Amino acid sequence: MSESEEQVRARLERVVAPLRHKPGPLLEVLHAVQHEFGYVPSTVVAPLAEMLNLSRAEVHGVLSFYHHFRHSPPGKHVLQLCRAEACQSMGARALATHVQQSTGLDWHQTSGDGLLSLEPVFCLGNCACAPALMLDGELHGRVSAERVDELLASLVSLS
Amino acid sequence: MSTPVTIYIPRDAAALSLGAEAVAKAVAKAASASGNAVRIVRNGSRGLFWLEPLVEVVTSAGRIAYGPVLPADVPDLFSAGFLQGAAHRLRLGDITQLPYLARQQRLTFARVGVIDPISIEEYVAHQGYQGLRRALELAPVAIVKEVTDSGLRGRGGAAFPTGIKWQTVHDQKAAQKYICCNADEGDSGTFSDRMLMEGDPLTLIEGMTIAGLAVGATQGYIYLRAEYPHAHRTLLEAIAAARQAGYLGADLLGSGRSFELEVRVGAGAYICGEETSMLESLEGRRGEVRVRPPLPAIKGLFAQPTVVNNVITLGTVPVILRDGATAYRDFGQARSRGTLPLQLAGNVRHGGLIERAFDLTVRELIEEYGGGTASGRPVRAVQIGGPLGAYLPVSQLDTPLEYEALAAAGGLLGHGGVVVFDDTVDMLQMARYAMEFCALESCGKCTPCRIGSTRGTEVIDRISQGIDREGNIALLEDLCNTMFNGSLCGLGGMTPYPVRSALKHFGNDFRRRPAGRTH
Numbered sequence: 031m032s033e034s035e036e037q038v039r040a041r042l043e044r045v046v047a048p049l050r051h052k053p054g055p056l057l058e059v060l061h062a063v064q065h066e067f068g069y070v071p072s073t074v075v076a077p078l079a080e081m082l083n084l085s086r087a088e089v090h091g092v093l094s095f096y097h098h099f100r101h102s103p104p105g106k107h108v109l110q111l112c113r114a115e116a117c118q119s120m121g122a123r124a125l126a127t128h129v130q131q132s133t134g135l136d137w138h139q140t141s142g143d144g145l146l147s148l149e150p151v152f153c154l155g156n157c158a159c160a161p162a163l164m165l166d167g168e169l170h171g172r173v174s175a176e177r178v179d180e181l182l183a184s185l186v187s188l189s
Numbered sequence: 190m191s192t193p194v195t196i197y198i199p200r201d202a203a204a205l206s207l208g209a210e211a212v213a214k215a216v217a218k219a220a221s222a223s224g225n226a227v228r229i230v231r232n233g234s235r236g237l238f239w240l241e242p243l244v245e246v247v248t249s250a251g252r253i254a255y256g257p258v259l260p261a262d263v264p265d266l267f268s269a270g271f272l273q274g275a276a277h278r279l280r281l282g283d284i285t286q287l288p289y290l291a292r293q294q295r296l297t298f299a300r301v302g303v304i305d306p307i308s309i310e311e312y313v314a315h316q317g318y319q320g321l322r323r324a325l326e327l328a329p330v331a332i333v334k335e336v337t338d339s340g341l342r343g344r345g346g347a348a349f350p351t352g353i354k355w356q357t358v359h360d361q362k363a364a365q366k367y368i369c370c371n372a373d374e375g376d377s378g379t380f381s382d383r384m385l386m387e388g389d390p391l392t393l394i395e396g397m398t399i400a401g402l403a404v405g406a407t408q409g410y411i412y413l414r415a416e417y418p419h420a421h422r423t424l425l426e427a428i429a430a431a432r433q434a435g436y437l438g439a440d441l442l443g444s445g446r447s448f449e450l451e452v453r454v455g456a457g458a459y460i461c462g463e464e465t466s467m468l469e470s471l472e473g474r475r476g477e478v479r480v481r482p483p484l485p486a487i488k489g490l491f492a493q494p495t496v497v498n499n500v501i502t503l504g505t506v507p508v509i510l511r512d513g514a515t516a517y518r519d520f521g522q523a524r525s526r527g528t529l530p531l532q533l534a535g536n537v538r539h540g541g542l543i544e545r546a547f548d549l550t551v552r553e554l555i556e557e558y559g560g561g562t563a564s565g566r567p568v569r570a571v572q573i574g575g576p577l578g579a580y581l582p583v584s585q586l587d588t589p590l591e592y593e594a595l596a597a598a599g600g601l602l603g604h605g606g607v608v609v610f611d612d613t614v615d616m617l618q619m620a621r622y623a624m625e626f627c628a629l630e631s632c633g634k635c636t637p638c639r640i641g642s643t644r645g646t647e648v649i650d651r652i653s654q655g656i657d658r659e660g661n662i663a664l665l666e667d668l669c670n671t672m673f674n675g676s677l678c679g680l681g682g683m684t685p686y687p688v689r690s691a692l693k694h695f696g697n698d699f700r701r702r703p704a705g706r707t708h
Contacts, residue, residue, distance in 0.1 A: 053491060056473030061454060088474075095475040095632075096456035098415045114377030115572055115619070119535035119610045120563065152459060152626065153375055154416055155383040156203050157608065158238040158533065158540025167418055171206035 039077055041066060046081050056082060056092050060099055069100035105140040105147035107185050110164040113150045116157035120172075125161050126150075128175045133182065145185065193226035194272045195247040199302070201234035201387050202419040203380070208259060209242040215263035216244070223267055233388020235302035236542030237289055245284065248274035254284040289558060294520060295544045296528050297505045298381075301388035307426040309434045312391045318436060320510030324399045325444050332403035333359050336506065338514035340526025345371055345462075345499030346574065346603040348592050351506075354496060357486035358404040361494035366406035368397050369471065369490055369497045372413040372420070373455050373462040376575025378606030381530040382500035384542055386413075386420040389504070390427035394437065394450060396503035399510055400496055401448040402441075409450045410490070412467050415457050424452050459576075459630040463678045464497040466632060477632045478678040499604070501530060520546040525591045535572075535608035536562045545590075552586035555609055566611040570619075570695065574603025576626055577683035579690035580616065599690060601683075616695035621649040623687040627680060638681025641672040645688065655703040662699060665692065 033041075045062045049055045059078065063070050070093055079086045093099055111126050135141060135148040156162035159171030165181055198213045199205075213229055220227040235243060243256035244266075253274035255266060262279060269277045284290060295301075304311040312318065324332050337352025358366060370393065374382040386393060397409045413421055428450055431437045439447045453471055455461050461470045465479035468490050489495025505527065509517045517527045525547040531554060533540050538560040543549075551571055555561070562568055570580045573590075579600035581588065588598045595602045610619075624645035631638045645668055652661045669685035676682035692699060 054471060054473035057456060057470060058453065058473070061456070091475050092473065095477075096458050098455075098457035115576060115622070116378045116535040116606075116608045118619075118622070119608055119614065151416060151457075152630075153377045153379075154202075155374060155380040156206050157378045157380055157535065157606070158537075159203050159206055159241075160535060162206065164416075169202050169206040169419070171203060 035073075038071075038073065042074055042077055043081070046078070050082060056084065056089065057096075060093060060096075064099055067103075069103050072101065102140075106145050107166055108147045108149060109182075110149045110151040110154075112152070112154050112156075112160070112162045114153040114157075116153075117161040120160040122161040125173065125175060125178065129178055129182075132179065146182070191226060193228040195228045195230060196272075197230050197232045197245040197247075197252070199234045199241065199243065200231035200306075200419070200423070201241075201302075201384060202417070203238055203384075204234050204241040204243070205419065207238075207241045207257065211260040212242045212244065212258050212263065215260040219263050219267045220272075225267075225272055227272070230305045232304060233301045233306050234384060234542075235284055235290065236298070236384060237284070237287070237539070238541050239539050240281065243281075243284070246271055246274055248272075250274055251283055254281040255279040256281060289539065289541070289543075293544050294528050294546050296508050296517070296520070297392070297501060298385065298389070298530055298542060298544050299508070300392065301384060301542075304389070306388055306390055306423055307430050309391070309430050309436070312389075316511060317391055317507070318395055320507035321395050321398055321402075321436070322442070323510050324402050325442065325446070329359060329403050329405060332399060332510070335510055335514045336403070339509045339517040340514075340521065340524075341502065341505060341509060341517065342525070342592070343499060344501035344505070344529065344604065346376075346601070348602070351498060351502055354486055354498070355400065355403055357484070358406070358494045358496050361487060363494050365408070365491075365493050366404055367490045367493060367495040368400045368404070368406045368409040368503075369468065369485075369495055370397055370409065370411040370500060370503050371462065371464060371467055371497055372411050372417075372500050373459075373467060374417070374500070374604070375414060375459040375462045376577075376604050376606050378534045378572065378608035379532050379575060379604045380534070381532050381542060381605065383417055383420050385500055385504050385530075386417070387423045390420075390424050391431060392507050393424075393500055393504045394427060394431050396506035397450060398437065398441065398448045399506050400498070400503060402446060404494070404496055406494075406496065407447050407449065409448065410471055411450065411452045412455060412461070412471055413452055414455045414461075421452065421454060428452070458632075459626075460632045460678075460680055463680065466678070467497070468495070475632070477634045478680075480677065501604075522547050522589075522591055524593060529590070529602070529605050531590060532604075532606045533559050533609075534606060536564055536611045537609045538563050547589070547591040549590050550587050551581060551590060551607065554590060554607060555586070559609065562609060562611045564611045564613075566613065568609055569612040569614055570610045570616060570691075572608045572610070572619075572687065573606065574601045574686075575606055576623060577601075577679060577686055578603050578606075579686045580610075580619065580694065581690070582694035585694075599686075599693075601686065616691040616698040617649065617653055617701075620688045620691040620699075621646055621653075623684055623691075624649060627684040631680060635675070635677040635681060637672045637675040638677070638684075641668055641676075641681060642684060644668060645672075645684075652699050653703060658700060662692065 240256035627642035
């Protein structure tokens with residue numbers, strides 16, 4: 031059952047309270063909201079604007095500007111594949127094609143069973159160990175197609 | 190029980206990406222199973238990434254390195270007697286004697302991979318906080334003068350003289366000034382900021398504190414990219430340790446001077462590496478570029494005078510204050526003084542961090558340090574300075590890695606990232622990627638960048654389809670000219686570097702017969 035508006039508002043207030051006194055807090059607040067809900071639901075825009083004394087347009091503008099903030103719930107696991115130049119020099123394009131074909135997911139998509147989200151990322155700072163990916167916040171370097179298959183298989187067996 | 194043997198196993202993200210965490214667990218397990226007392230220290234990386242995970246054991250003969258160590262190697266290492274530094278196929282000996290490290294001038298990176306990054310005790314034992322102690326004895330103008338005289342230029346990419354920026358902020362009258370560290374290291378091929386924050390965060394904290402004393406700022410912010418969760422954790426631990434020990438806070442070492450520091454995390458916008466866009470983001474707004482003037486030094490964060498410097502710039506300040514401007518200035522060539530931590534990446538056998546005094550050519554870096562390509566194929570192109578840097582062809586590899594020389598060759602040194610491509614690279618694809626990346630990351634404020642980048646990908650697609658090829662190549666040149674001259678900041682203004690250099694040096698890639706066409 032989905033939460034009532036009051037319940038969402040209570041969670042929001044708890045998240046915002048320790049941050050609202052900070053100078054220029056909106057980005058910090060959105061990070062905290064995403065941490066709490068897994069994404070930033072569009073329904074929080076109006077209450078956030080009210081709590082932070084901003085306009086809804088300002089909150090929406092910031093939320094939609096940054097790639098990091100999700101607008102829908104992510105899968106149980108999030109796979110971020112690096113698409114930047116250093117990884118491309120070591121076969122990241124072919125690796126991305128392999129992952130897209132084997133999972134059936136395009137960028138920013140989540141599998142039907144909610145297990146996996148595929149996201150592009152532009153540099154993980156692991157450029158001397160390319161190609162790189164991050165799976166649920168864990169960095170992996172020198173990743174081959176076989177290694178990705180192993181990592182993905184381990185997710186299936188865990189779930 | 191005997192004195193525990195100290196073992197260093199990196200917590201650097203790149204080392205972790207190759208299995209350092211599992212190695213640390215395996216070492217702890219094998220030690221307890223064999224009844225050996227060990228103290229595992231999680232250090233930064235030495236920056237020799239083909240040897241990671243690199244494990245170092247402290248023996249009576251000094252630190253003995255083994256690498257690359259896989260968890261499966263650990264039982265074998267124990268039975269070979271690696272706690273005593275015994276022979277093994279993975280034994281590298283004293284890592285500092287390897288030519289890769291021995292032939293570097295590590296000033297900024299002197300402690301990275303050597304010490305426990307969050308230990309104040311180890312930091313101080315390795316000459317840490319001597320720069321701050323000296324700064325506390327100097328008048329603010331004297332601190333600024335040291336930095337100016339050192340010849341240090343902004344290591345983020347723009348290479349603006351740091352001392353001049355500080356002097357400007359120093360000269361402003363304001364109730365509140367700020368020090369902002371730009372840790373939004375988004376350029377592909379660069380990781381020196383990450384390595385420094387994970388391997389020696391206290392030098393960044395010390396550098397920011399010194400900057401605060403120099404210009405009269407009491408609050409600092411580190412704007413860290415969201416893609417660096419490991420650096421975030423290390424920074425928070427180091428800041429807490431520094432505060433606890435009196436190196437941050439209301440009364441720095443009992444001097445009555447204060448400096449506070451907060452980490453703010455970005456949200457996946459490359460443009461926020463541009464300083465005015467970063468300031469907007471720090472204020473909690475869309476990361477849209479500001480029109481300059483006013484400069485951030487005069488009207489920066491929350492409209493107050495603000496120093497904005499890169500991680501490496503600020504992290505280098507302590508060694509300048511400790512050893513003096515002249516000692517730092519003695520390194521380097523012409524107008525490139527001191528040292529630059531180069532990052533060798535991409536298709537290269539021995540990628541890593543190479544700090545040198547601006548005295549290498551691109552070829553020397555790739556051949557002598559890199560050992561050629563990882564694929565074993567010939568080098569075809571080298572991109573220097575991130576996604577907005579030019580692609581150099583093999584004929585330009587003798588260009589020195591120095592600000593003015595690279596600019597003269599039509600490129601830029603930027604943040605010192607060097608990405609190697611072998612002969613399988615399709616340069617039309619790389620040029621298209623540059624435009625696509627600009628379109629994705631444009632803040633949208635100015636038209637040449639916002640619209641030009643999208644038109645750029647379309648024009649390149651027509652070229653690749655063989656539609657009015659020469660006409661479209663001329664159009665692409667013209668578009669690059671508009672973006673170069675008409676954009677508000679470096680994103681739109683510099684995207685033409687990779688595109689034009691690809692066109693100029695790899696023109697054949699734009700003139701190949703398109704797939705599926707027979708005439």
